[in-house]
Amino acid sequence: MFDNYARESYWRFRVPQRLPKDHRYGTATEPGKFTDGTRVCPQPPSSKRPDPSVIDEDCLQLNIWLPVGPAPKDGWPAQLVWIPRKQGISRRSELQSRSYQKLRTMGSEIGVGLDSREKSFFGSDLGNITVAGYSAGAYSSFQKLAHELFRVPEEKGIIIRVAMFSNSTDVTPKSLQDQQLQCDKLLTRLGINLALSDEDKLTSLRAVPHHKLVQVQNGIRIPELRVWADDTFYTADLMCKINNGEFAKRMKYRGIRLINGHCDSEHIMYRRxxxxxxxxxxxxxxxxxxxxxxxxxxxxxxxxxxxxxxxxxxxxxxxxxxxxxxxxxxxxxxxxxxx
Structure with missing residues (x-):
């Protein structure tokens, strides 16, 4: 287990903050203990439920697997950053100025970025980074790729290839107005007064136990928490850029490769x-x-x-x-x- 790749989330519904440059995961006299798995963020129940003991809101962590032995001179020949299927309680449209809609994707962004900054910890070849994921993780992988193509200068890009399994680009996201309706429903179910100021709403939301948030979110009429095109992290005309070939053109220019795939029987799982x-x-x-x-x-x-x-x-x-x-x-x- 590799410990937190971002600062602990002392404030719920907030963009993750990068670790300070002098952060250490242990010392020679007091080495860190990384023998357990990473914690699991609060999330709706599924067919494979995590043990309650591993669920925690402080879950900005990575599992890193390395071959035994010293790294080659140029680093390990391949590095795979795998984004998991479920990433838990996410962002809301309320108070868009604070960028809540970007929490989940920004968490992945920082995690991938840590891999590139801390190469000395595990001997990575930074010229060979693959970002991959399954289901919702594949969608997050796509969003990371899109962000890098249209929001990150070429010289700062780190992705060499992307693997997307059993998910894709999704359709054009909802508008802020659509998302706000969903947010209001959630606040109402939690008994939070809609007439409160934005700051007071946030204070009230942060005081709700995470298990109650999951329970209430699961029971509202529109339970899915999805991204919206804020034109900051998510490019507002992203679908147009895919359809007119600009997305592929930038991938080709940067030499980024794509692999994707799925099962013929995806519908059997999705109908459940x-x-x-x-x-x-x-x-x-x-x-x-x-x-x-x-x-x-x-x-x-x-x-x-x-x-x-x-x-x-x-x-x-x-x-x-x-x-x-x-x-x-x-x-x-x-x-x-x-x-």
């Missing part, structure tokens, strides 16, 4: 994730949890048309939902992005 009831409106509302109203309506029109009836070839609405979700999360957008 917050499964909607058996109706058109239920599927629409479920997709609305992830996508903007405009994108959701276009998707439903594509599959169901104006009749709003179950299309031919699907056994029920649950089956339709799983396949739509798999297509927009993985199959169609991943292939379109690669092409």
């Amino acid at each position: 994730w917050r499964t909607p009831q058996e109706s058109y409106s239920a599927v629409y509302q479920r997709l609305l949890a992830d996508s903007s109203p405009e994108a959701t309506q276009k998707i439903m029109n594509h599959y169901c048309g104006s009749s709003k009836i179950l299309p031919v070839g699907y056994s029920n609405w649950e089956d339709l939902f799983g396949r739509i979700y798999a297509n927009i999360q993985v199959h169609h957008l991943q292939r379109g992005f690669h092409n």
Whole structure:
């Protein structure tokens, strides 16, 4: 285990802060203890639940695996930065000036950056860094790549290749207004007065135990917490840059390679994730949890048309939902992005 790669999160809903340059993970007389796994951030339950003893909000940590023996002269020939599938309680649209929408992606950003700065700790070849992930981790890998292409000067870029497994670019994010509606619902369920000032709302949110935050988030009508195009970390016209070839052009110019892949049966897993009831409106509302109203309506029109009836070839609405979700999360957008 490699300990914290950023400062401990004393303040919830805040952009992670880099460690000071003089930070040390131990000394010769009092070496650090890195024999356990990293802590797991609070998150909604899934089919594989972590032990409660390892759940902690102070979870900006890395697991680093090294070959046995001294590193080669030029460093280990390959370095893989793997972003996990779930990253827990994330950002909210409230108080966009404080950049809460960027917390999760900024956490990954600092983690990848630590790998490049602290190479002497584990003998890395900085000219051979791969950023990879599975499911939501693949989406985070894409966001890290996009940020580096459009927000980081070429001479400061560190990514050589990206691996995206079972996820992709997603559709155009929701607007701030859409996100604000979701934030207000969360505050209301927590009993926090919407008339409070922004600072008081934050103070109240930070006082809520993390297990209650997860419980309430899981029960609101729109439970998914997604990124929005702030045009700071996330480029506002990112999808246009993919469609007009600018994204690929920059990847080619910087020599960045991409590998992606998925399973044919992604829909079987996705139809189990917050499964909607058996109706058109239920599927629409479920997709609305992830996508903007405009994108959701276009998707439903594509599959169901104006009749709003179950299309031919699907056994029920649950089956339709799983396949739509798999297509927009993985199959169609991943292939379109690669092409």
